[in-house]
Structure formats: structure tokens, C-alpha cells
Amino acid sequence: MAKNIKKTSLVARIDANDLSHRRLNAQVKELVANGTRKIELRSVYGQRYIGTDLNRPVEIEIFGVPGNDLGAFMDGSKIIVRGNAQDGCGNTMNDGEIIVHGHAGDIIGLSARGGKIFVRDDVGYRAGIHMKEYQDKKPILVVGGSAQDFLGEYMAGGVLVILGLNLGKGEHLKANFIGTGMHGGVIYLRGDVQDYQLGREVGVAEPEANDCYVLRELVGEFATHFGYDAEEILECKFTKLFPRWLRPYGRLYAY
Numbered sequence: 142m143a144k145n146i147k148k149t150s151l152v153a154r155i156d157a158n159d160l161s162h163r164r165l166n167a168q169v170k171e172l173v174a175n176g177t178r179k180i181e182l183r184s185v186y187g188q189r190y191i192g193t194d195l196n197r198p199v200e201i202e203i204f205g206v207p208g209n210d211l212g213a214f215m216d217g218s219k220i221i222v223r224g225n226a227q228d229g230c231g232n233t234m235n236d237g238e239i240i241v242h243g244h245a246g247d248i249i250g251l252s253a254r255g256g257k258i259f260v261r262d263d264v265g266y267r268a269g270i271h272m273k274e275y276q277d278k279k280p281i282l283v284v285g286g287s288a289q290d291f292l293g294e295y296m297a298g299g300v301l302v303i304l305g306l307n308l309g310k311g312e313h314l315k316a317n318f319i320g321t322g323m324h325g326g327v328i329y330l331r332g333d334v335q336d337y338q339l340g341r342e343v344g345v346a347e348p349e350a351n352d353c354y355v356l357r358e359l360v361g362e363f364a365t366h367f368g369y370d371a372e373e374i375l376e377c378k379f380t381k382l383f384p385r386w387l388r389p390y391g392r393l394y395a396y
Contacts, residue, residue: 274298
């Protein structure tokens with residue numbers, strides 16, 4: 142066993158300091174292959190692809206800032222980040238859970254087709270881009286803070302929730318081009334949104350009974366992860382965004 146790995150009967154700890162992403166991920170894969178169920182990664186400073194290509198579900202707790210494509214193609218594992226995450230978090234994930242106790246970068250949830258991602262604070266541009274449902278799987282992305290432009294771009298399925306907990310009274314999400322190209326799934330925004338902020342493919346409605354049930358469940362999970370009061374969050378008005386057409390660009394390729 143490598144000198145930087147300490148293992149007990151319950152958890153393995155890896156000191157990632159001075160490890161390249163290749164060496165770090167090789168050590169994680171070896172531990173998982175040998176039956177380890179929980180791994181703590183310490184001193185992480187931007188190593189990419191953590192949690193990718195594991196042959197069985199495992200819990201990974203990260204102390205530091207993981208690099209791009211955290212949990213890419215993940216299939217059933219759970220990743221907890223005690224800090225911020227960079228771009229591409231949850232890229233094409235199939236199942237599992239990612240919980241970020243901080244901010245996350247651009248294209249979070251890119252092409253996710255299952256699993257859940259919870260981010261305590263803000264996310265960058267193109268959050269939830271091309272999220273899609275696959276058979277009985279439905280990707281979930283819940284953000285406690287704000288998001289930047291092109292939120293839900295080309296979204297084809299799943300649920301995207303933006304809570305805006307860092308916004309002051311009377312403020313609303315500043316993102317523009319929300320839902321551009323959207324043709325599936327649903328976006329819930331806590332508070333109001335202006336028409337000029339939306340892609341032309343997006344419709345606006347008040348949440349119905351089933352929407353409220355979904356929001357109560359997801360906000361409840363978010364609050365449990367990060368120590369918030371779910372009822373207090375749910376007291377505010379929510380806005381539902383949905384695709385007006387299922388195939389907005391279908392005519393481009395028709396003869």
C-alpha cells in the first residue's frame with residue numbers, strides 16, 4: 142500500500158498532496174476494487190476525474206477543491222465535497238449523488254441522465270446543459286445560490302431547482318438566455334423571472350400540486366445536506382419554467 146494511504150476497517154484516507162490526477166485516481170480505483178466502501182481524500186487541489194470509472198458504488202469525501210469532471214460518468218457512488226468544485230461536475234452521470242458544500246463552476250450536470258447534484262452556493266454558466274432522462278432515470282440539480290447565463294440550455298429532461306438564497310429582498314436571478322433550446326424537463330426558480338431573461342422555447346407557469354410535491358421533497362433533501370430550514374425556503378414563491386415545444390429545431394432538418 143502506498144505511503145500516502147491510511148486504511149482502517151471503516152475508511153481509507155488518501156493524502157492527495159503532490160499526486161497527479163492519474164496517480165490519485167489509480168489509488169482510488171485500487172481501493173474500490175479491493176472492497177473499500179468509504180474513502181477520504183485530503184489536500185485535493187484540482188485533480189480531475191475523481192469518481193470516474195469505478196466498478197462499484199463507494200462514498201468519497203473530498204477536502205479541498207476537486208478539478209474538472211468530478212463524478213463524470215458516475216454510476217451509483219456518493220461524493221461529498223467540503224469546499225468548491227470546478228467545471229463539469231457530474232458530467233454525463235448515470236446514477237449516484239454529488240453534494241458540494243461551496244460553489245461549483247460551469248456546465249455542472251452536463252448531459253446527466255440520472256442521479257442527484259446538490260450545491261450549497263452558486264454555480265457558473267450553462268448549469269444543467271442538455272440534462273436528459275433515460276428510461277426510469279431522471280437527473281436532479283438543486284442549487285442554493287444563483288446561476289449564470291444559459292441555465293438549462295438544451296435541457297431535454299430532469300429537474301433543475303435554483304433557490305437564490307443569496308439574493309436580497311426584491312432581487313431576482315440575473316441570468317439571461319434561461320432555457321434556450323429547452324425541449325424537456327422542468328426548471329423551478331425561487332422568486333420571479335422576467336420574460337427578457339428566457340429563451341423563446343420556454344413557458345412560464347405557477348407550480349401545480351405535483352410540482353409542489355417535487356419541490357418539497359428536493360428542498361427537504363437540500364436543507365438536510367446543508368443545515369437549512371426547508372419550510373422557510375418553501376414559504377417564498379416559486380416559478381415553473383417548461384418547454385413550449387418538444388422538438389424546437391425539428392424543422393431545421395425536415396425536407
